[in-house]
Amino acid sequence: MKRTRVALALAPFVLLAGCGGVSGAPPSAAPQTSVQPTVTATVTVSPTPSGEISEGPGEGELGPPTTTREVEVRRTTNNPPLVLGARFAKHPGFDRVVIDLRGGQPGYSVRWVPKLVQDGSGDPIDAPGGAYLQVTVTPANAHSETGSPTWVGGPVFHAGLGNVRSVVKTGDFEAVVGVGIVLDHRAPFRVLEQRNPQRLVIDVAH
Template identity: 55%
Template structure:
């Protein structure tokens, strides 16, 4: 008589085969060690940023770049300034004039954004509060009404091509009707200087930053 299994039930050949296969697989895993996690060179892939949104490539949508607005601060050196109400002055000499091709604007939750699109390198610029806007060259007062006036002047820059055809079309007053920004004004395109005036409901902190691909100036002003 054959000896019986401890339980008194003889295992089937199929069950024995399954058990042996499981033991063999366990031996292979033990020899290989624990499975490694997939590594990405330089770290894991970055999450998609706001600047990668394809809508931001549209010349009609100024809500590009990181979604952050003015929150208080002081002026830095370099390609951007921290938020403040102080005058900003950046000088750049020995460069070909940039061409202003358009000025766009849109409202965000706590600030309004203005984007000045450029053909060419970012030129020098000055941003300051003024009592009123006047037309470059003639000095005539521009008849707009607001609670505050922020003047942006780019130099060297033009808003026309070599044939004198305007590249920043329309205006000179462009209604905005945003949270704080009520109008954008082309204050001039004269002797290598282009003026962009922001008519605001009130004076508030602002921040200006240079951006590339394509080149542009991005200015945020708080509500």
């Protein structure tokens, strides 16, 4: 597959203030405004298909997502960041899932899958739904160097939002962390990268 080199401007912006559901890590306090020099990272984005990737406006300026196309961003690092947990909340027109990170920004993909399975074993995960998004974060770990989990609990975290039924920890193996999003029905989504602190955000329309 032909790949396109894309430069993404990594700029901070306002995090959601009311992300109520928590799986693993407590919500991080985020400033209402933040200014710092723009840092540019070169990543590879899969152009077929390429979903919405945004780093600009805050939550209050965003409407519901408009595309169901899958997203892939590739990055490499010698020090994989840690996944601390996932949070979720309902917003007007969409649900938001936030993956909290410590360290740099990893690569990731967000793809439609027919069901959720445990990474490594391939065993099915009991999380009924009408549609499934598989988020693969890599390079990243959900455990410390001593093997202690940094994302505790689960693997299934009940959400019960407008469309998101639950969030599932599907794996933490060989610098790959899996996060499944169980939906009531297939709907448009977008991916946001946020800074200070590091987060990966997936919004799914109701």
